Amino acid sequence: MTVRPVTTEAPLVRRLLIGLALVVMVLFLLLPLAAVFVEAFRRGWETFGAALRDEAALSAVRLTLVAAAISVPLNTVFGLAAAWLVTKFRFRGRAVLVALIDLPFAVSPVIAGLVFVLLFGAQGWFGPLLRAHDIQVIFALPGIVLATVFVTFPFVARELIPLMESQGADQEEAAVTLGARGWQILRRVTLPNIKWGLLYGVLLCNARAMGEFGAVSVVSGHIRGRTNTLPLHVEVLYNEYQFSAAFSCAALLALLALATLGLKSAIERFTGRPASARH
Amino acid sequence: MSIIIESIRKTFGTYTALDGVSLQIPDGSLTALLGPSGSGKTTLLRIVAGLERADPGGRVLLHDRDVTAVPPGRRGVGFVFQHYALFRHMTVARNITFGLTVQPRSRRPPRREIRARLDELLRLVRLEGFEGRRPDQLSGGQRQRVALARALAIRPKVLLLDEPFGGLDARVRKDLRRWLRRFHDEIGLTTLFVTHDQEEALELADQVVVMRNARIEQTGSPQDIYDHPGSSFVHEFLGEVNKLGDGRYVRPHEIELRFAAEEGVHLAGRVQHLFVAGPFARLAVVPEGARREIEVWATRDKVEEMALARGDLVGLHFHAGHAFGPGDRAVPPEAAGQ
Numbered sequence: 376m377t378v379r380p381v382t383t384e385a386p387l388v389r390r391l392l393i394g395l396a397l398v399v400m401v402l403f404l405l406l407p408l409a410a411v412f413v414e415a416f417r418r419g420w421e422t423f424g425a426a427l428r429d430e431a432a433l434s435a436v437r438l439t440l441v442a443a444a445i446s447v448p449l450n451t452v453f454g455l456a457a458a459w460l461v462t463k464f465r466f467r468g469r470a471v472l473v474a475l476i477d478l479p480f481a482v483s484p485v486i487a488g489l490v491f492v493l494l495f496g497a498q499g500w501f502g503p504l505l506r507a508h509d510i511q512v513i514f515a516l517p518g519i520v521l522a523t524v525f526v527t528f529p530f531v532a533r534e535l536i537p538l539m540e541s542q543g544a545d546q547e548e549a550a551v552t553l554g555a556r557g558w559q560i561l562r563r564v565t566l567p568n569i570k571w572g573l574l575y576g577v578l579l580c581n582a583r584a585m586g587e588f589g590a591v592s593v594v595s596g597h598i599r600g601r602t603n604t605l606p607l608h609v610e611v612l613y614n615e616y617q618f619s620a621a622f623s624c625a626a627l628l629a630l631l632a633l634a635t636l637g638l639k640s641a642i643e644r645f646t647g648r649p650a651s652a653r654h
Numbered sequence: 655m656s657i658i659i660e661s662i663r664k665t666f667g668t669y670t671a672l673d674g675v676s677l678q679i680p681d682g683s684l685t686a687l688l689g690p691s692g693s694g695k696t697t698l699l700r701i702v703a704g705l706e707r708a709d710p711g712g713r714v715l716l717h718d719r720d721v722t723a724v725p726p727g728r729r730g731v732g733f734v735f736q737h738y739a740l741f742r743h744m745t746v747a748r749n750i751t752f753g754l755t756v757q758p759r760s761r762r763p764p765r766r767e768i769r770a771r772l773d774e775l776l777r778l779v780r781l782e783g784f785e786g787r788r789p790d791q792l793s794g795g796q797r798q799r800v801a802l803a804r805a806l807a808i809r810p811k812v813l814l815l816d817e818p819f820g821g822l823d824a825r826v827r828k829d830l831r832r833w834l835r836r837f838h839d840e841i842g843l844t845t846l847f848v849t850h851d852q853e854e855a856l857e858l859a860d861q862v863v864v865m866r867n868a869r870i871e872q873t874g875s876p877q878d879i880y881d882h883p884g885s886s887f888v889h890e891f892l893g894e895v896n897k898l899g900d901g902r903y904v905r906p907h908e909i910e911l912r913f914a915a916e917e918g919v920h921l922a923g924r925v926q927h928l929f930v931a932g933p934f935a936r937l938a939v940v941p942e943g944a945r946r947e948i949e950v951w952a953t954r955d956k957v958e959e960m961a962l963a964r965g966d967l968v969g970l971h972f973h974a975g976h977a978f979g980p981g982d983r984a985v986p987p988e989a990a991g992q
Contacts, residue, residue: 545739548705553753553808554727563756567743 414622426623435608454531462539488593514596522590534576655717655811662712686855689865732805747785753808815847904975919969
């Protein structure tokens with residue numbers, strides 16, 4: 376009978392578990408991903424190219440990029456501020472703030488979108504006020520940005536909070552005793568210590584911002600060429616039975632996902648440790 | 655610069671960390687805040703630094719200037735943290751010169767001067783050549799010295815150290831202790847340090863402040879509080895003691911070994927434990943009918959002369975001792991029971 380370390384399973388059990396994990400991964404992850412690309416190129420490169428060059432598709436890509444370009448920096452600043460507040464200070468209501476940060480995760484994205492419609496729609500609380508100033512929020516870019524900001528808010532904060540918690544406030548306190556002011560402390564002490572966690576949080580935030588469907592769907596009004604982001608455009612195409620075009624756009628989103636993962640791995644390899652503090 | 659602490663209270667929610675503490679620290683002295691965990695010593699240090707704000711009503715004066723509301727960066731204090739708090743991603747040089755480089759442009763010294771100061775400090779803490787290293791490339795003792803140099807770079811009037819030798823090897827700790835004392839004698843900077851190690855406090859400090867349960871128990875020179883403890887707590891906290899009951903105490907080295915039948919024997923008992931490998935012999939003696947051991951330190955010569963072994967009967971003669979009566983006040987030993 377061969378002697379094996381106490382902490383590993385018997386070879387049979389190990390193979391079974393790994394096999395099971397592989398099957399699940401292939402079925403639920405690799406197969407769908409492969410299917411997207413297969414369907415996208417089913418009618419050949421030409422159709423793929425045409426789908427992406429289409430006016431509506433280009434407008435959708437542009438809108439997605441703009442929405443992300445506004446939401447991600449905003450949430451980076453918000454997330455940094457929230458994490459800074461929560462980890463370097465003790466104050467009453469701190470626990471409530473931490474819970475609120477997680478709120479967008481707990482709420483269904485559709486509900487989130489609905490809330491904005493109820494607030495800023497024509498019949499909403501601020502409806503008359505907005506109309507009086509000729510400001511359009513719902514069914515326009517501001518609404519889409521709002522919905523995206525709400526839904527992707529936690530990503531940066533949730534990456535930074537455990538990281539900054541584990542680092543403590545010692546270095547910041549040392550900087551204070553040495554005469555540094557708030558902005559100097561943030562720039563010279565805190566940021567360098569969290570740069571990889573911050574980058575990772577921004578990556579995740581961006582991936583979600585570009586891929587968000589539910590909340591943006593409720594808020595956008597699906598005005599083709601004007602208020603369709605790329606995920607919405609995929610749905611529109613699919614509903615019109617333009618499958619290859621739909622999958623072509625979807626392939627673009629899938630590429631974004633792969634790029635995000637690739638960057639994450641690059642970060643991890645570069646720093647020699649897991650990008651997320653929670654590993 | 656002298657430090658005056660007046661009626662400082664500090665509560666965190668329902669927990670009282672400091673309960674009306676007043677203290678004077680003379681200019682140029684090396685003072686230890688000594689006490690068990692939870693005694694309030696670190697909180698007091700942080701309040702002097704300005705890292706915590708005391709409850710209203712208390713005052714902190716640095717050289718007669720009321721700094722109670724002044725932020726830490728403007729008090730002219732240097733603080734060395736328990737775990738050094740070095741800036742991980744900066745080199746030793748950038749760590750040390752940090753306090754100089756964050757000054758507003760109008761007050762910042764020219765680059766050449768900063769470089770000169772860096773060299774001076776590296777020489778002071780004996781880390782020449784280490785400028786380019788990062789904290790994770792340094793040993794504990796080296797990190798500690800970088801932390802010290804960093805605190806000194808801004809020419810503070812007061813130096814505050816929080817358990818400065820905590821995480822270090824016994825050997826390194828001893829060396830650094832001696833070094834700190836010599837350093838203090840050279841520079842003459844008013845220094846206040848926190849420790850739970852009574853040996854360290856007694857060896858290093860000019861003045862020891864014993865704290866317990868958010869209050870100051872006793873203040874005095876090391877010699878003073880060792881020889882004349884004001885309460886049983888202070889007596890027990892500093893060095894080894896034997897409790898003889900009735901509030902009487904005697905230290906292991908204040909006990910003389912005699913043969914059981916000799917005259918002048920206060921107590922006789924059996925040798926439970928005998929340990930001779932060391933600078934002097936240590937015995938545990940259990941008196942007849944008692945359960946508690948009495949710890950005795952004697953010279954090895956004496957033990958050999960008496961040919962003592964485990965299980966032998968031996969007599970104890972107490973030379974000095976302390977006693978504490980009602981209210982835990984010190985009383986003459988003769989006055990407390992026999």
